Amino acid sequence: MLQTNNTRLRVCLWLAVCVAELFAIPFIPAYTDEQDVYAINNLYAALDSPPLPGWTTYGGDPCIEAWQGVQCTDSHVTAIVLNGANLGGRLSETLVNFTSMITIDLSNNHIGGTVPENLPRTMRKFYLSANQLTGSIPSSLSELTLISDMSLSGNLLTGELPDAFQMLSGLVNLDISSNNLHGQLPSSMEKLSSLTTLHLQDNQLSGTLDVLENLPLNDLNIENNLFSGPIPMKMLNIPNFQKDGNLFNASVSPSPMAPQGSSQFSDVPAPQYMPASPTNIPSVQDDGLTYKTKNVLLMKLIGSVIGAMSSLTVAMLIAIFCTLKWKERKLQYTGFSKRPALHEGERPKEPLNTGLIKQNKEAEKVPEESAQNQREHKINMAGSKSLLVPPLVEKNIRGPIVLNGTSQRIPAKQNPPTTRSFSIAVLQQCTNNFSEENLISSGSLGQIYIAEFPEKKLFAVLKLDDFNSMIPAVDFLKLVESICELQHPNVVELVGYCTEFGQRLLVYRYFSRSTLYGLLHFDNDPSKKLSWNARLRVVLGAAKGLEYLHEGCQKQVVYRYFEPGNVLINDELAVRLSGCGLALVMSPESRTQLSGSSHAFSSYEAPELSQSGSWSEKSDIYSFGVVMLELLTGRKPYDSSRPREEQNLVRWANSQLHDMDALAYMMDPSIQGEFPVRSLSRFADIICRCIQHAPEFRPPMSQVVQDLALVVDDAMKTTDENPYAVRQETTGRPTLNYW
Secondary structure, eight states, X not given: OHHHHHHHHHHHHHHHHHHHHHHHGGGOOOOOOHHHHXXXXXXXXHXXXXXXXXXXXXXOOTTTTTOTTEEEETTEEXXXXXXXXXXXXXXXXXXXXXXXXXXXXXXXXXXXXXXXXXXXXXXXXXXXXXXXXXXXXXXXXXXXXXXXXXXXXSSXXXXXXXXXXXXXXXXXXXXXXXXXXXXXXXXXXXXXXXXXXXXXXXXXXEEXXXXXXXXXXXXXXXXXXXXXXXXXXXGGGOSEEEXXXXXXXXXXXXXXXXXXXXXXXXXXXXXXXXXXXXXXXXXXXXXXXXXXHHHHHHHHHHHHXXXXXXXXXXXXXXXXXXXXXXXXXXXXXXXXXXXXXXXXOOOOOOOOOOSSOOOOTGGGOOOOOOGGGOOEEOSOOOOOOOOOOXXXXXXXXXXXXXXXXXXXXXXXXXXXXXXXXXXXXXXXXXXXXXXXXXXXXXXXSEEEEEEEEGGGEEEEEEEXXXXXXGSOXXXXXXXXXXXXXXXXXXXXXXXXXXXXXXXXXXXXEOOOSOBHHHHHHXXXXXXXXXXXXXXXXXXXXXXXXXXXXXXXXXXXXXXXXOOGGGEEEOTTOOEEEOSTTOGGGOOGGGGGGTTSXXXXXXXXXXXXXXXXXXXXXXXXXXXXXXXXXXXXXXXXXXXXXXXXXXXXXXHHHHTTTTOHHHHHHHSOTTXXXXXXXXXXHHHHHHHHHHTOSSGGGSOOHHHHHHHHHHHHXXXXXXXXXXXXXXXXXXXXXXXXXXX
C-alpha cells in the first residue's frame, strides 16, 4: 500500500511540472539571435575572459540573462558599454557578426592588438579611446556608413590615415588624438559634411588643412603636429580652433566667399552626445526605438511575469495537495512515530587554487558608476590610462600592502594606474626558467629576459642583480608604483613585479630587442643602417619621451643615465625609452656597464656632475646632446682606437659644429642621400645648445622638441625620401645641397 502511495505522489509531482510548463511556454520571450551570441562569445574569449557577470565563452543568452554592459532590442544585441572595466586582451575579428549593433564603448581599458578589419555595418557610436591598440586604422572604416561618433584617441596607432571617409557623411564627432599617426590628411575627409568636432592633436600629421576648409566644424584641435602652409581664412571662424605646436606660415590662405544669404552651417545638425544611463549603458531611444516598439516590449515583459507567477502558483497548489494526501496516508500506516530528521549535508568547500593564479577579489569587480557621478559621453574620453593587466597574475598593488605583518598603504592619485604581482613560478615558466635562450641583454641593473605568456603575449622581465635586489620590499613597491604612473607612447610600460623569495623583478610590455646603440655601432647589415630622416624621427621620439619625464609628469622624473642603449627602436622606427625611473636603484658599480667602460659612461655625464654630483633635468639634456652627436657622426662618445685628439667625441666635435665643411666631414659615412644645409645646420645648433658647459644655458626639452620638429619639416620638404623609411644603400659620404 505504501508503494502505491509513493507512485501517486510521483504522478502528482509530474502533473505539477507539466502544468507549470504549459502555462510558461506562451510567455517566454525570444532568445538572443544566434549570430549575436556567437559574436559576443568570441569577443569575451578575445578579451581574456575577464570577470564580467553573466559573460561566457560558449552559449548563454545575453539579452534574457542581462549580461553586464549589454543592451538589447528584442532578440538583438544593440550596445556593449564596458567603459573602464579593467579589460585586457584584444578585439575579436567576429565583431562583424553582430546583426544590429549600434554602440560599442570599450574606452579606458587595457585592450591591445589592432582595430579589427571588419566591424558591424550598423554601428553608429564606436569608442575605443585610452587603450593599447597598435597598428593602423583600417581602410574598411568606409563601410561604417551609419557612424556618427568615433573615438580612437590615446592609443598607439601608427601609419597614415586611410582614404576611407567618402561615405561617412553622417559622422559628427571624430577623435584620433594622442597616437603616432603621420602623413597628410586624406582627400576624402572633405566629404565629412556633418563633422562638427575633430580632434587630431598630439600626432605627427603633416601637410596642409585644405581638405578641412569647407567642413562645418565647431571644435577643431590640431595641436602638436607637423602641419604647415597657410591656414585657410574660412577656418579662422571656427569657434574653438586650437592649432599651436605646428609649422604654419604667417600668411592666411583666402577662401571663396559663400553665396550671400546662405550659411554653410545652416543644414548641419549640432553634435549630440550620448548621456550615460544609471546602469552605465547608453539609452538607445534615439537610435530607432519607437513608442510602439517599447510598448510591445513592455507587454512581453508583463506577460512573462504573469505567466511565470501563474505556473508557479498552480504547481505549488498541486504539490501541496499531493504532499498533504501523502502524509495523511502515511500516518495511517505508521502512527505518530517520529523518524530522525534529515539534515542537509555541509556544502563541500571549494578546493584551494594551488595553481599559478591568485586572483584578487577586488580585481574581479567591474566598476559601476552611480547615477550622480555619470557624465555625458564626450568625444574626448581621455582619462588615466591604465596598464594592460597580463594573464597569470597575483594581486593588485592598489590598496593596503601587507609586509612583515604590518599594513602600509602606498599613496595613490585619483584613478591611479595599476600593476600586478607575478609569482616567481609564473615568470620561470614563461622565461623557460630564465634560460640563456630567453636572455635579451645584461645591463646596468641586471638581466633582461623575454617572457612568452599564453596567446603569444610577450613581456620583458628585468631581474635585478644581487646588489639591487637588496632593496627593502616597502621601498621596492613604492618604486613600482611611481614607475607604473609613467604613461606615454615613448616610454616602455611597466605591467608587473615580483618580490617572492627575496627576488626583485620588474615585468615590462615587450617592445623590441633593437637599441639605438646597437643599430649605430654593432649592426653591420647595410639594410638596417638608419637614413638621415630615420635618425631624425628616432631622435624626435626620444626627445618627446624625455620631455614627458621632465615636464609632463605630475612629479618630475630625472632620467640620470640617458644613453643610446636605453632607446628602443622597433621595425617601424617607433621609439620608447627603457629604464625610466630606475636611476635611484642603480649602484655606482653598475654605471660603467651602460656602455662598457667608465670612460664611455662619463662621456655622457654633464660637466657639473664631477663637482656637485647633483643630477637635474639639465644633466639629462646634456646627455641627450651627446646622443644627438652620436646620431650625426656614427661615433661612440669615447673611442680609444681613434687618434688621441678624436677619442672624446664632444671635445673633438664641439668646435666644428658651426663649420659646414667640417660638418660634412663629421657626418656618419653610412648615411646616404642629399641633405639640405638648413636642416643640418639646425640639427648642429641644437647639439651645441644641449652640450653647453653651463647648465643654465641648456634649453628645456620642450624647446628641443619644438626645434627638432622644424628640422624634420625641413628634411621632409627638401628630400624625396620617405621620412619613415630605412635606407638600404651602400655606404658613402653624404652630399650637401645648398638651397
